[in-house]
Amino acid sequence: MFEEFTWEFIVGHLNYWLFIVLMMTGLYIVVARSNLVKKLVGLNIFQVSVFMLYISMGKITGGTAPIFPTDMKVDPGVTYSNPLPHVLILTAIVVGIATTSLALALIVRIREEYNTIDEAGILEIESTICRAENQLHGEAMGGRA
């Protein structure tokens, strides 16, 4: 397995590895931090690194941006990078900002309701409410529940 790790292979795959490191940093922020805004920033980092992963697949060494000369006389000697990932990622960026804004609105609403944007704080409040309700229902059931 290790004989394929030639110098050329390593240099050719460095870009993927860089984006994986970025992705995992974003994922770590999402999983380990309990502040909701920070989670969202982590999610953004994850998203952008996925975008860059896709774009880097469309790159051709020595190629140029996929824009023809304005007189449309295309020189067959010029290589252009693959425009299809660009198109897909353009759509994805706009959809990403839409979901981000929705999440931010949700955070504002959560803060209004719970007066905190910290996940641990929300869980605390929720469990207090739950305990109070259980006690209430328990008394109503005559101490059997």
Place this chain on the structure above:
Amino acid sequence: MLVITALTVVRTASLFAVVMLSGVFSLLSALLLVTLDAVDVAFTEAAVGAGISTVLMLSTLALTSRHERPSKLSPVVPLFVVLVTGAALFYGTLDMPNFGSADAPAMLHVYPEYMERSQHEIGVPNVVTGILASYRGYDTLGETAVVFTAGVGVLMLLSGLRRRREDDEDDDGENQRGSG
């Protein structure tokens, strides 16, 4: 640079600084996208990622709090999850073609056809614009639907905000009057 910015985001507790760093991250990634020949994407990323989303996050911070409470969770389990996922992804990249190679599978099937046909059929010099508006027009339509839905959702979530606040203040005022 990107990695340093991302790691700083992990360490920083001030949310204002975190939001600014996310703007820096977007701008750096836009620069990287330019070097990867994706000028349209870089343009959008700089405008949307560094511009609009930073403004949105700042306005959220203005409505909420600015500082992160120190986390009581242990970092071991998340770190384990992240490392396992990262290892799996790393294993997946071993089959990928080398960066920038012209004979990668992505370059052999659809790519030449699109490049060839968009010269005659569309006549727009920018191939990305041509594909986005013509061949994949329905994608853009769906994207518009998504953005519209998100906008309606945001409006519905935030529309009662001011009214509810005034109600709260009224309640507080009445309570104070009652106690006083």
